[in-house]
Amino acid sequence: MNPGSRMPGAGSPSRRSVLRSAGALGVVVISAAAGAPLSTAAVGRTRVYVLVTDGCRPDEITAGLTPNLHALREGGTWYPNARSLPVMETIPNHVMMMTGVRPDRSGVPANAVHDRLEGVVRDLDRPTDLRFPTVLERLNAAGHRTGTVLSKAYLYGIFGTRATYRWEPSPLVPGTNHAPDAFTTDALISMVDSVDPDLVFTNLGDIDRVGHSDLTGSVSLDVARSAALGSTDQQVGRFVQHLKDTGRWESSVIVVLADHSMDWSVPTRVISLAPVVEADPLLAGNVVISQNGGADLLYWTGSEAGRADGVARLRQVVEAVPGVLSTHLPADLRLGPEAGDVVAYCKAGWRFSDPAVYSNPIPGNHGHPVTEPIPFFVGGGSRRIAIGQVRTEVARTVDVAPTVGALFGLRAPKGGYDGTSRL
Template sequence: MSIEVSRRNVLIGGGVAAGTALFGSTAHANVPARGGIPDVDVHVVVIDGMRPDELRADLTPILTGLAAGGIHYPDATAITIAETLPNHTAMMTGVLPARSGVPANSVYDPAIDKTRDLDRASDLKTSTVLDRVRTELGLTTAGVLSKRYLHGLFGDRASVVWDPQPLVPGTAHAPDNFTIDALVQIVGANSPRLTFTNLGDVDRVGHLDLTGPSIRIARTAALQNTDNQVRRFVDFLHGTGRWNRSILIVLADHSMDWSEPARLIGLDQPLNADPLLSGKIRISQNGGADLIYFVGQDGERAEAVERIRRIASGVPGVESTHLPSEFTLGGNAGDVVAFCAPGWRFSDPTPLSNPIPGNHGHFVTLPIPFFLSGGHPALDGGRSVSTQARTIDVAPTVAALFGLGAPVGGWDGVARTAGVALNL
């Protein structure tokens, strides 16, 4: 059951009901990949919202051990904007938002004159490795996505798709325990060659942790539980003899920053106070980033953009403003993108619009953990690679492991296969 509530406007409340719902094809086509590693199973596991400084033995021992025994990219980042939807899209498409159509979680939709989440399958404008591995190589793929809007965006691109249940009221995500239950069940029943899993607890709890600027009590508990859920999946792979054919790509989609209650930024009022801009501004709030749209006459746009940037740059807490083209965000990202400074958050149109202390989207939330691990003999682990990896590199890495070619137009990301012996 979908809960139509904005994640930024409510706090967690209520309990959850037990149960999972699985649907989709159970067919397994045991077709060897063309090149790459013929007998590999690839599991992409996203620890949503995890910071790289949270990958440490006293907090996340399982993840830290996997990173140490694998191929670790300590200088890894999300793509801008550091939000969930664009970075999961980057992972599975390997292309930038101007090509995928997903520049942020939320955009202004002129067809309805409102902002909305990009949570429809039709919002994703290009292919993914989930559907290409399935259709071009004939291999079973699976999507196990804990967040309702991720489930909606990726639709039925995978062979097997989990409908996330139960959903936590107010966050529209399934807890990690249930997500790993679903992943284990799907892998056990269908033996997919590629899985894509989102574990949402660290992000959802992090948004709501009022102690975030200091000791992060709830966040710590969530990290420890998620680490334990990853252990459950690794134990399952060992116990079923799958570990030695598995490569895990583990990363986050963005990290997290916390602000104190008074560090709110509102751009709606100062922008609409300008005579040229008044009534002609729409803002799509994305926590640490505001996408600003001018809806007046095209002949006024150049002057409007200049005024938007000048006014927004003078508001306390705004770190910088940019044209969407600077990050290849595409046309639906608006006319100006504003980013907040560390320790601040946007709250538009009113101070009550974003009450949560934990936010991301701005530059300080770009760094992420990123590593390859697993028991496959092609993986020569125990190394750290200084090259900067990005979320957009996941799809070309997956494709290289399976011997799958680039999509039409090529990759915008890079295959991160240092330490991996291809063509075994």
């Protein structure tokens, strides 16, 4: 099933039209809400583009390796102390960007959770998993037009039909389920040319997908990482140049950030908690684990009467395992009940693999504290951007929606933002 087709009611695919335009790499297909207008010129309008360089580390943006990203950073407002949130992977950090609130309010804690109703570990990729209004929907309601160009199939799934216009990622790379950045940028440019939304939210996935390879002992893979960074940077440069060539640059604000960075582990530094938990008489048969690479979410499934003792024992057992950095109660991390009963982080250079040691063969992982640092800067040609500013505040993924909202004069949602505008 197409993940976007799971969202019922107004704005479902059956009530949306399809636009086709020619891109550099072929025909680009964009779906549009029924009755959505085409591009209209407006004097003094602001165009906002959120570009997520998925999995990029802040130290990887340099004048030599990524000159286009570096130029955007140096010509705008840069937050060198920016952070994502641990235990957050791709989906939740993207959700925070578009909602401006933390997971205990949006209902999305990590990429994979144990579904307490269905009794299985599943991925979060359904539109109904997101239970908070996004800036996409709120801008639409205010008379603006929005777009999503998301390279990963599950991101396309969870955001559903919330944007006025959306591109379904294609072609997807087998095994990674993401569209290469060249195709994603082609779709971004085609969307801008054909319908010119006020806000476009874009994920570029190549850096992340190469990042999950093993960079700890292979020169060739290290070269592949550099090549992916350079390639993504070229696509960003291509988009910026297109804005300039089409007269949109002076009205454009570009928010660039990553959803997380990346850490690498060697084969001997793998943590599998399931065997340890099952060896404990109190815990055996009463715990389910959702593995998220740099973090494990542990769920008590035993009796309610035994929960307090079980959780206390679970933390004690897990913290004694080599490679585990710390354990936390989800509420202390502003996570909702979807995140289970205990969150465990691994140390730098380690990874979780559950339920067995071979379950997670991916050396590059994220979701633990060492992968918090991310690039975050606001650039573009608009006069609303502060030029050449370096600000030491700790910007976070949750700050994107307040920043976008401020650019359009949009009120905060009910209950306010958890983030802060970074203009």
